[in-house]
Amino acid sequence: MALDFAKGITEFRWHGRGGQGVITSNQMLGKAALAEGNYIQAFPEFGPERTGAPVRAFLRISKKPIQVYAQVYKPDVVVCIDPTLLDVVNPAEGLKEDGILVLNTDKSPEEMRKKFNFMGGKVVTVDASTIAMDIMGRPFYNMPTMAAAVMATGTVKIETVINEVIERYPGKVGQLNKAAMERAIEEAQTG
């Protein structure tokens, strides 16, 4: 019998590569949830971080204090911010039946459903790489991907997340990220 050890907790798993801001965006989403009065745990899959190596990060959000200290095995939400990883890892692994899969890709949700054989929940795709290059001119696609995830899950308000981003990156960088996040929300496809 499967036991639910995460009752009342929304669990995220992030995939990306070292240097792409997986840990940062995970922490920012966590801090936004915190700002809305939640308890959180935001932690990377621990290891010596190496630029370019696949990395994972985990986030728990709950109205009550969180007692479990372990990796997330059955996430409610999986976010993959690097399109090249989609041929390396299976982001849908362990994802709950009614879970949400958020991917940075130029492909459609339908294609991704087929690719990962995930027929439940929701699949959201967003071409965050193009958005980042268009707006920031550099491959900072973690924030637009996160924006799509925030929109898809509704766990945290997008305004709170944008506030966190602007606070962390005051000035132009924050504003560009904000623009990229807003465009990502507009362009994200759900299917």
Added chain:
Amino acid sequence: MSEKYNEIPMAGNIIEPGNATKYKTGGWRAQRPIHTDETCLWVKNGTCGLCWIYCPDNSVKLIEKDGKYIYEFDLEYCKGCGICANQCPTDSIRMENE
């Protein structure tokens, strides 16, 4: 040496400076230093003092009195280690069995 744990200072701290004077090491001596005034540079003109510098027990007493230089050992603390005899550049100190 019969004090209990709560009758001695915490952590072995020595809270009375210079209390090593209570421990008379003169009793350890197997050989005692014998000093010769004739060749000693301190007695001659108040110089040298290597024995005084090297003595580990502060047992060499270099005394200046009425314009004269006087040499003494403090045998209450001298352990008879012989460092003074070894250091003396004019061989004015020799060690003799007690």
Added chain:
Amino acid sequence: MTAVKRIPKDQIAIEGLTGDAAIAHALKQCDLDVLAAYPITPQTIIVEDYQKFAANGEVHCRVIPVESEHSAMSACIGASAVGARVATASASAGLALMWEILYCAASMRMPIIFTVANRALSGPINIHNDWSDTYGARDSGFIQIYTQSCQEAYDTTIMAFKIAEDHKVLLPIMVCIDGFILSHNVERVEMLPTKAVENFLGVREPFIKLDPDNPITMGPLALTDYYFEFKEQQERAMEAVPEVFAQVETDFEKMTGRRYGMFEEYRTDDAEIIIFTHSTPGGTAKATVDVLREKGEKVGVLRLRMFRPFPTKEIVEVVKNAKAVIVFEKCRSFGAPSNPLALELRTALYDLEKRPMVVDFVIGLGGRDCPPTTIVEGYEKTKEYLKKGKAPLYETMGVRK
């Protein structure tokens, strides 16, 4: 120090902090005079953050970036000897390099706060969590407190100074968090206003100090004639810890409403099986127990906080009527009949006429993840052992064999 008052909500800052950052912020508020440390993963952020505070002029503290951990603890002792409030941080190999000086710090009765992000020891080299480093130092004379959450790490670091500096105690304290699992985990932390922390701790009043105007000698030689008596003094100081600890917690509770105890009891009242562990597995065990209770299992958790001094009598009171106690510990004492935590518990229970069965599981060495399923597996095994009436002295769980 003026009387401790409850801090109003609007003066409490809520932040998302990692375990390391929570400790760094606590140290920032504790008005340190000296911090001497050498960087090592996973405690790095503690000193990194604190160095930032120092560089920004937010603290009036001399930070000494020493060339090794051996020197770090030595510098701490020197600073503590002149009456300074002192802290350091390390883990694993760094803690091992401090080894000789750990004993000096404790025996010289220096109230140094040593924050540790528990990490496995080499080899093979490994940066992840287990408890081998501080368990190894269990006999060094340090008080050891293990914490579960970032909030608890923050609170405990602050309280540690008040416990260590009490003249009835005067012992150094290790405040431990699980490396990476907590040290790099952002959680919600309620931070006190600095003024409140300063008021709570006051300025350190040294029992005795090095002072050129009143010369004394610290750390001299003591041989067969006196050494044993100084060890007796150390033991008596350890015995004084629970009372001082309780008093400090009472004051802290008045200020914050939070109290942790020498251990936490969770749903133990009618428990037939009690899980005994500490640090983050203590949290995981509580979450697991909630689920098992829903299935009707009579199970609870005793989450230890203070490993030294070990609260022997109090623990016996909690577990004596249980059928079994399951120990989960992240350390193997090679060649020993069982492992550090279970050894303590078995010794504590030995004199009882009717003892609960003690089942010892070694888990999570080198940072291997310990999810709730690990706890459930141990629980199911224990039920089988109870049926059989016999359990092995210890077993490893989660290793491929």
